[in-house]
Amino acid sequence: MTLYKTKLKDLSKTFKEFSLSHVPREQNVPVDSLARFAAGFKKLEEGSVIIRLQNQPSVTLHVVNHITGIPPMDVSPQLFFPDGWMEPYIKYLRNGEKPSDKVEARKLEFRARRYALIDGILYKRSFDGPLLKCLSNTQAQDLLTELHEGECGNHIGPRVLCQKVLCAGYYWPSLKKDAIDMVKSVRHVNTIPACQGNR
DSSP states (O other): OHHHHHHHHHTTSSSSSSSOOOHHHHHHHHHHHHHHHHHTTTTOOTTSOOOOOOSSSSSSOOOSOOOOOOOOOHHHHHHHSSSTTTHHHHHHHHHHOOOHHHHHHHHHHHHHTTEEEEETEEEEOSSSSSSEOOHHHHHHHHHHHHHHSSSSOOOOOHHHHHHHHHHHEEEEEHHHHHHHHHHHHHHOSSOOOOOOOGG
16 A cells, blocks of 8 residues: 555646545445455445456565575574564574473474574464564564554554454564554544444
């Protein structure tokens, strides 16, 4: 969405006059029908919307989740482990270091199979897609805020917010809880309708 917004801003400079207004979903039935059709939720009634197939995107897309020969990172604990949850996995995957407690060591060995360390960056193996980049709690909060309230945010509920994070290629252990907390904490007065998770 951000790429399209940037393209729109660039194109708007070529016009003498330009305005952009928000049309509520209830008043924009053709576009809402098209969005539901694209998401696979609804069949289109014949003649309700004109569909034109576009073979190429109208913006230049950048490669996402493509891992190349990135130089190794400095993994000093205060810099790389601000919240601590990634530290045991990185130490185990890099050097084979395990906790002294045998039960904890065994848990770590089992859980570490789901992770990969590539050029000093921790990734979680997803079941059906690319590797998910692991984020610290601070980075995770910034990402949730951007997806929920940022430039292209649309105040979605926690389940969809989690899906957006995973589709964007990120992971952290408290993702579901943090998404629920984010949606519950947002309070807007009279300007924006309540979040879907707050209704």
